[in-house]
Amino acid sequence: MPKSLIQLQKQLQSLISPSPLQVINHPLFVEKNLTVSVKRDDLLHPHISGNKWRKLKFNLIEARKHGINHILSFGGAYSNHIHALAAAGHHFGFKTSAIIRGEPHYANNPTLKQAKKWGMQLHFVSRKEYRKRHEAEYLQALQDSYSDAFIVPEGGSNAFAIPGVSELCSELKVQCNKRIDHVVTATGSGGTLAGLIAGFSNDQQAVTTKITGIAVLKQADYLVEEVNNLLQQANIKEPTHWQLQTQFHGGGYAKVSPLLSEFCLQFEQQTQIPVEPIYTGKMFYALFELIKQDYFSTGDNIIALHTGGLQGLQGLASR
Numbered sequence: 565m566p567k568s569l570i571q572l573q574k575q576l577q578s579l580i581s582p583s584p585l586q587v588i589n590h591p592l593f594v595e596k597n598l599t600v601s602v603k604r605d606d607l608l609h610p611h612i613s614g615n616k617w618r619k620l621k622f623n624l625i626e627a628r629k630h631g632i633n634h635i636l637s638f639g640g641a642y643s644n645h646i647h648a649l650a651a652a653g654h655h656f657g658f659k660t661s662a663i664i665r666g667e668p669h670y671a672n673n674p675t676l677k678q679a680k681k682w683g684m685q686l687h688f689v690s691r692k693e694y695r696k697r698h699e700a701e702y703l704q705a706l707q708d709s710y711s712d713a714f715i716v717p718e719g720g721s722n723a724f725a726i727p728g729v730s731e732l733c734s735e736l737k738v739q740c741n742k743r744i745d746h747v748v749t750a751t752g753s754g755g756t757l758a759g760l761i762a763g764f765s766n767d768q769q770a771v772t773t774k775i776t777g778i779a780v781l782k783q784a785d786y787l788v789e790e791v792n793n794l795l796q797q798a799n800i801k802e803p804t805h806w807q808l809q810t811q812f813h814g815g816g817y818a819k820v821s822p823l824l825s826e827f828c829l830q831f832e833q834q835t836q837i838p839v840e841p842i843y844t845g846k847m848f849y850a851l852f853e854l855i856k857q858d859y860f861s862t863g864d865n866i867i868a869l870h871t872g873g874l875q876g877l878q879g880l881a882s883r
Protein backbone atom coordinates (compact mmCIF):
# COMPACT_ATOMS: atom_id res chain seq x y z
CA MET A 565 0.00 0.00 0.00
CA PRO A 566 1.47 3.44 -0.89
CA LYS A 567 2.75 5.48 2.09
CA SER A 568 0.47 8.42 1.21
CA LEU A 569 -2.59 6.15 1.36
CA ILE A 570 -1.61 4.72 4.74
CA GLN A 571 -1.06 8.27 5.96
CA LEU A 572 -4.50 9.37 4.71
CA GLN A 573 -6.21 6.39 6.37
CA LYS A 574 -4.47 7.23 9.67
CA GLN A 575 -5.51 10.88 9.38
CA LEU A 576 -9.09 9.88 8.63
CA GLN A 577 -9.13 7.55 11.61
CA SER A 578 -7.69 10.02 14.08
CA LEU A 579 -9.69 13.06 13.02
CA ILE A 580 -13.19 11.78 13.27
CA SER A 581 -14.77 9.58 15.91
CA PRO A 582 -18.32 8.13 15.97
CA SER A 583 -20.93 10.87 16.26
CA PRO A 584 -23.17 10.88 19.35
CA LEU A 585 -26.69 9.47 19.48
CA GLN A 586 -29.02 11.77 21.41
CA VAL A 587 -32.51 10.88 22.66
CA ILE A 588 -35.01 13.72 22.26
CA ASN A 589 -38.28 14.18 24.11
CA HIS A 590 -41.64 15.62 23.08
CA PRO A 591 -45.22 15.14 24.32
CA LEU A 592 -46.14 13.79 20.86
CA PHE A 593 -43.63 10.95 21.25
CA VAL A 594 -45.15 10.06 24.63
CA GLU A 595 -48.68 10.17 23.20
CA LYS A 596 -47.70 7.85 20.33
CA ASN A 597 -45.39 5.70 22.45
CA LEU A 598 -42.29 6.26 20.33
CA THR A 599 -38.60 6.63 21.13
CA VAL A 600 -36.85 9.20 18.94
CA SER A 601 -33.09 9.73 18.86
CA VAL A 602 -30.93 11.94 16.69
CA LYS A 603 -27.68 10.67 15.20
CA ARG A 604 -25.62 13.85 15.52
CA ASP A 605 -23.50 13.67 12.38
CA ASP A 606 -23.50 17.48 12.49
CA LEU A 607 -20.92 17.07 15.27
CA LEU A 608 -18.55 14.86 13.25
CA HIS A 609 -16.27 17.71 12.29
CA PRO A 610 -16.57 21.53 12.39
CA HIS A 611 -16.32 21.85 8.58
CA ILE A 612 -16.63 18.39 7.00
CA SER A 613 -19.84 17.61 8.78
CA GLY A 614 -22.71 15.22 8.38
CA ASN A 615 -23.44 13.09 5.38
CA LYS A 616 -20.86 15.06 3.33
CA TRP A 617 -18.12 13.54 5.42
CA ARG A 618 -19.62 10.06 5.14
CA LYS A 619 -19.97 10.34 1.35
CA LEU A 620 -16.53 11.83 0.72
CA LYS A 621 -14.43 9.51 2.85
CA PHE A 622 -14.14 6.58 0.43
CA ASN A 623 -13.95 8.90 -2.56
CA LEU A 624 -10.80 10.41 -1.06
CA ILE A 625 -9.39 6.96 -0.33
CA GLU A 626 -10.17 5.77 -3.85
CA ALA A 627 -8.50 8.82 -5.40
CA ARG A 628 -5.39 8.39 -3.30
CA LYS A 629 -5.27 4.65 -4.08
CA HIS A 630 -4.79 5.67 -7.70
CA GLY A 631 -2.26 8.35 -6.80
CA ILE A 632 -4.73 11.12 -7.70
CA ASN A 633 -4.45 14.31 -5.67
CA HIS A 634 -7.07 16.48 -7.33
CA ILE A 635 -10.83 16.15 -6.73
CA LEU A 636 -13.38 17.90 -8.92
CA SER A 637 -17.09 18.08 -8.18
CA PHE A 638 -20.27 20.02 -8.87
CA GLY A 639 -22.67 22.12 -6.83
CA GLY A 640 -24.96 25.09 -6.41
CA ALA A 641 -23.64 28.40 -5.11
CA TYR A 642 -24.46 27.55 -1.47
CA SER A 643 -23.67 23.84 -1.64
CA ASN A 644 -22.83 22.04 1.60
CA HIS A 645 -21.06 19.38 -0.46
CA ILE A 646 -18.75 21.93 -2.14
CA HIS A 647 -17.99 23.56 1.21
CA ALA A 648 -17.15 20.17 2.77
CA LEU A 649 -15.07 19.05 -0.21
CA ALA A 650 -13.00 22.25 -0.03
CA ALA A 651 -12.46 21.69 3.71
CA ALA A 652 -11.53 18.03 3.15
CA GLY A 653 -9.07 18.99 0.42
CA HIS A 654 -7.47 21.51 2.73
CA HIS A 655 -7.23 19.02 5.64
CA PHE A 656 -6.03 16.00 3.71
CA GLY A 657 -3.84 17.61 1.07
CA PHE A 658 -5.96 17.37 -2.09
CA LYS A 659 -6.26 20.05 -4.72
CA THR A 660 -9.99 20.75 -5.23
CA SER A 661 -12.02 22.24 -8.08
CA ALA A 662 -15.73 22.82 -8.44
CA ILE A 663 -18.11 23.44 -11.30
CA ILE A 664 -20.60 25.90 -9.83
CA ARG A 665 -24.07 26.60 -11.24
CA GLY A 666 -24.52 30.36 -11.63
CA GLU A 667 -22.74 33.64 -12.09
CA PRO A 668 -19.24 34.52 -10.83
CA HIS A 669 -20.59 37.08 -8.30
CA TYR A 670 -21.62 34.11 -6.13
CA ALA A 671 -17.92 33.72 -5.33
CA ASN A 672 -18.49 36.39 -2.67
CA ASN A 673 -21.11 34.43 -0.73
CA PRO A 674 -20.02 32.93 2.62
CA THR A 675 -19.95 29.31 1.32
CA LEU A 676 -17.79 29.94 -1.72
CA LYS A 677 -15.62 32.58 -0.06
CA GLN A 678 -14.61 30.00 2.52
CA ALA A 679 -14.15 27.30 -0.14
CA LYS A 680 -11.76 29.61 -2.00
CA LYS A 681 -9.86 30.30 1.23
CA TRP A 682 -9.36 26.56 1.53
CA GLY A 683 -7.80 26.63 -1.93
CA MET A 684 -10.69 25.44 -4.11
CA GLN A 685 -10.73 26.58 -7.74
CA LEU A 686 -14.23 27.69 -8.76
CA HIS A 687 -15.57 27.51 -12.32
CA PHE A 688 -18.94 29.12 -12.90
CA VAL A 689 -21.18 27.71 -15.62
CA SER A 690 -24.62 28.60 -16.96
CA ARG A 691 -27.63 26.64 -15.75
CA LYS A 692 -27.86 25.14 -19.25
CA GLU A 693 -24.33 23.80 -19.07
CA TYR A 694 -24.80 22.62 -15.49
CA ARG A 695 -27.71 20.43 -16.57
CA LYS A 696 -25.22 18.32 -18.56
CA ARG A 697 -23.38 17.26 -15.40
CA HIS A 698 -24.52 13.62 -15.64
CA GLU A 699 -23.99 13.23 -19.41
CA ALA A 700 -21.16 10.88 -20.41
CA GLU A 701 -19.95 13.12 -23.23
CA TYR A 702 -19.80 16.22 -21.02
CA LEU A 703 -18.03 14.30 -18.28
CA GLN A 704 -15.48 12.95 -20.75
CA ALA A 705 -14.78 16.48 -22.04
CA LEU A 706 -14.36 17.63 -18.45
CA GLN A 707 -12.02 14.73 -17.69
CA ASP A 708 -9.97 15.68 -20.76
CA SER A 709 -9.68 19.27 -19.53
CA TYR A 710 -8.90 18.21 -15.96
CA SER A 711 -6.84 15.15 -16.78
CA ASP A 712 -5.37 14.85 -13.27
CA ALA A 713 -8.76 15.02 -11.49
CA PHE A 714 -10.95 12.41 -9.82
CA ILE A 715 -14.51 13.47 -10.67
CA VAL A 716 -17.12 13.14 -7.91
CA PRO A 717 -20.76 13.76 -8.88
CA GLU A 718 -22.99 16.45 -7.39
CA GLY A 719 -23.70 15.84 -3.71
CA GLY A 720 -20.94 13.21 -3.58
CA SER A 721 -23.54 10.56 -4.38
CA ASN A 722 -21.75 7.73 -6.15
CA ALA A 723 -20.86 4.12 -5.38
CA PHE A 724 -18.03 5.23 -3.05
CA ALA A 725 -20.54 7.13 -0.90
CA ILE A 726 -22.26 3.87 0.07
CA PRO A 727 -19.58 2.31 2.33
CA GLY A 728 -19.07 5.65 4.10
CA VAL A 729 -22.75 6.01 4.96
CA SER A 730 -22.91 2.32 5.84
CA GLU A 731 -20.26 2.92 8.52
CA LEU A 732 -22.79 5.15 10.22
CA CYS A 733 -25.19 2.18 10.39
CA SER A 734 -22.51 0.06 12.07
CA GLU A 735 -22.02 2.84 14.64
CA LEU A 736 -25.77 2.93 15.28
CA LYS A 737 -25.97 -0.82 15.84
CA VAL A 738 -23.29 -0.51 18.54
CA GLN A 739 -24.77 2.66 20.10
CA CYS A 740 -28.39 1.49 20.25
CA ASN A 741 -29.24 -0.86 23.06
CA LYS A 742 -32.53 -1.88 21.47
CA ARG A 743 -33.79 -2.78 18.02
CA ILE A 744 -33.82 0.09 15.53
CA ASP A 745 -37.20 0.13 13.78
CA HIS A 746 -36.78 3.18 11.60
CA VAL A 747 -34.12 5.55 10.29
CA VAL A 748 -35.20 8.84 8.71
CA THR A 749 -33.01 11.14 6.60
CA ALA A 750 -33.28 14.19 4.37
CA THR A 751 -32.81 13.31 0.69
CA GLY A 752 -31.35 15.48 -2.06
CA SER A 753 -29.27 13.45 -4.49
CA GLY A 754 -29.98 10.06 -2.88
CA GLY A 755 -26.52 8.85 -1.79
CA THR A 756 -27.25 9.06 1.91
CA LEU A 757 -30.52 7.19 1.57
CA ALA A 758 -28.84 4.50 -0.55
CA GLY A 759 -26.03 4.16 2.01
CA LEU A 760 -28.48 3.72 4.87
CA ILE A 761 -30.46 1.11 2.94
CA ALA A 762 -27.21 -0.74 2.19
CA GLY A 763 -26.01 -0.45 5.78
CA PHE A 764 -29.16 -2.09 7.10
CA SER A 765 -29.26 -4.77 4.40
CA ASN A 766 -26.10 -6.45 5.46
CA ASP A 767 -27.12 -8.65 8.31
CA GLN A 768 -30.10 -10.67 9.41
CA GLN A 769 -30.27 -8.99 12.79
CA ALA A 770 -31.06 -5.55 11.39
CA VAL A 771 -33.16 -6.52 8.39
CA THR A 772 -36.33 -5.26 10.12
CA THR A 773 -35.06 -1.67 10.14
CA LYS A 774 -36.97 0.53 7.70
CA ILE A 775 -35.37 3.56 6.06
CA THR A 776 -37.37 6.64 5.03
CA GLY A 777 -35.99 9.45 2.90
CA ILE A 778 -37.65 12.86 3.01
CA ALA A 779 -37.22 14.46 -0.41
CA VAL A 780 -36.37 18.15 -0.02
CA LEU A 781 -37.09 19.01 -3.66
CA LYS A 782 -40.20 19.03 -5.78
CA GLN A 783 -41.13 16.20 -8.19
CA ALA A 784 -38.53 13.94 -6.62
CA ASP A 785 -39.96 10.56 -7.70
CA TYR A 786 -37.05 10.13 -10.13
CA LEU A 787 -34.83 9.69 -7.06
CA VAL A 788 -36.25 6.18 -6.52
CA GLU A 789 -34.47 5.07 -9.69
CA GLU A 790 -31.28 6.95 -8.72
CA VAL A 791 -31.23 5.24 -5.33
CA ASN A 792 -31.88 1.84 -6.94
CA ASN A 793 -29.01 2.44 -9.39
CA LEU A 794 -26.64 3.25 -6.54
CA LEU A 795 -27.79 0.14 -4.67
CA GLN A 796 -27.25 -2.00 -7.73
CA GLN A 797 -23.68 -0.69 -7.98
CA ALA A 798 -23.22 -1.72 -4.35
CA ASN A 799 -24.63 -5.21 -5.15
CA ILE A 800 -27.68 -4.74 -2.94
CA LYS A 801 -30.47 -6.67 -4.63
CA GLU A 802 -33.91 -5.00 -4.80
CA PRO A 803 -34.31 -4.05 -1.17
CA THR A 804 -37.85 -3.33 -0.01
CA HIS A 805 -37.19 -1.94 3.46
CA TRP A 806 -37.27 1.69 2.36
CA GLN A 807 -39.51 4.50 1.17
CA LEU A 808 -39.09 7.96 -0.27
CA GLN A 809 -41.61 10.53 0.97
CA THR A 810 -42.05 13.18 -1.70
CA GLN A 811 -44.84 15.33 -0.25
CA PHE A 812 -42.76 17.41 2.17
CA HIS A 813 -40.87 19.61 -0.33
CA GLY A 814 -42.79 22.65 0.92
CA GLY A 815 -42.83 24.33 -2.49
CA GLY A 816 -39.40 23.16 -3.66
CA TYR A 817 -35.70 23.10 -2.91
CA ALA A 818 -34.61 25.85 -0.49
CA LYS A 819 -38.16 27.21 -0.23
CA VAL A 820 -38.68 28.23 3.37
CA SER A 821 -42.24 28.97 4.48
CA PRO A 822 -42.98 30.91 7.70
CA LEU A 823 -44.40 27.64 9.09
CA LEU A 824 -41.11 25.80 8.46
CA SER A 825 -39.07 28.68 9.92
CA GLU A 826 -41.22 28.68 13.03
CA PHE A 827 -40.92 24.91 13.34
CA CYS A 828 -37.11 25.10 13.13
CA LEU A 829 -36.98 27.76 15.84
CA GLN A 830 -39.23 25.79 18.16
CA PHE A 831 -37.36 22.55 17.48
CA GLU A 832 -34.06 24.20 18.40
CA GLN A 833 -35.53 25.70 21.56
CA GLN A 834 -37.00 22.38 22.68
CA THR A 835 -34.05 20.12 21.86
CA GLN A 836 -31.01 22.47 21.80
CA ILE A 837 -30.17 20.85 18.45
CA PRO A 838 -29.40 23.37 15.69
CA VAL A 839 -31.07 22.80 12.32
CA GLU A 840 -31.31 24.64 9.01
CA PRO A 841 -34.55 24.72 7.01
CA ILE A 842 -33.28 23.34 3.69
CA TYR A 843 -32.47 19.78 4.76
CA THR A 844 -32.57 18.94 8.45
CA GLY A 845 -35.38 21.33 9.43
CA LYS A 846 -37.53 19.97 6.60
CA MET A 847 -36.71 16.42 7.64
CA PHE A 848 -37.66 17.00 11.30
CA TYR A 849 -40.85 18.80 10.22
CA ALA A 850 -41.76 15.80 8.07
CA LEU A 851 -40.91 13.41 10.91
CA PHE A 852 -43.36 15.16 13.22
CA GLU A 853 -46.06 15.15 10.50
CA LEU A 854 -45.49 11.44 9.83
CA ILE A 855 -45.77 10.71 13.55
CA LYS A 856 -49.08 12.60 13.68
CA GLN A 857 -50.28 10.55 10.67
CA ASP A 858 -49.37 7.26 12.48
CA TYR A 859 -46.81 6.35 9.85
CA PHE A 860 -44.87 4.59 12.62
CA SER A 861 -46.10 1.75 14.83
CA THR A 862 -46.59 2.15 18.54
CA GLY A 863 -43.43 1.29 20.46
CA ASP A 864 -41.13 2.04 17.51
CA ASN A 865 -37.55 3.12 18.09
CA ILE A 866 -36.81 5.84 15.50
CA ILE A 867 -33.46 7.36 14.58
CA ALA A 868 -33.41 10.70 12.75
CA LEU A 869 -30.14 11.42 11.01
CA HIS A 870 -28.79 14.94 11.48
CA THR A 871 -26.95 15.39 8.19
CA GLY A 872 -25.22 18.66 9.17
CA GLY A 873 -25.31 21.47 6.61
CA LEU A 874 -25.36 24.22 9.21
CA GLN A 875 -22.86 26.26 7.19
CA GLY A 876 -25.80 26.93 4.84
CA LEU A 877 -27.41 29.17 7.47
CA GLN A 878 -24.89 31.93 6.75
CA GLY A 879 -25.69 31.76 3.07
CA LEU A 880 -29.39 31.81 3.79
CA ALA A 881 -28.97 34.96 5.88
CA SER A 882 -26.97 36.62 3.09
CA ARG A 883 -29.51 35.78 0.36
Ligand SMILES: Cc1ncc(COP(=O)(O)O)c(C=O)c1O
Nearest residue numbers: 644752753754755756843871873
Ligand atom coordinates in the same frame (compact mmCIF):
# COMPACT_ATOMS: atom_id res chain seq x y z
C1 LIG B 1 -27.39 18.89 5.12
C2 LIG B 1 -27.76 17.91 4.08
N1 LIG B 1 -28.66 16.97 4.38
C3 LIG B 1 -29.06 16.07 3.48
C4 LIG B 1 -28.57 16.07 2.19
C5 LIG B 1 -29.08 15.08 1.21
O1 LIG B 1 -28.22 14.02 1.04
P1 LIG B 1 -28.18 13.24 -0.35
O2 LIG B 1 -27.76 14.24 -1.39
O3 LIG B 1 -27.19 12.18 -0.14
O4 LIG B 1 -29.54 12.75 -0.60
C6 LIG B 1 -27.60 17.02 1.83
C7 LIG B 1 -26.96 17.00 0.52
O5 LIG B 1 -25.89 16.39 0.42
C8 LIG B 1 -27.20 17.97 2.79
O6 LIG B 1 -26.31 18.93 2.49
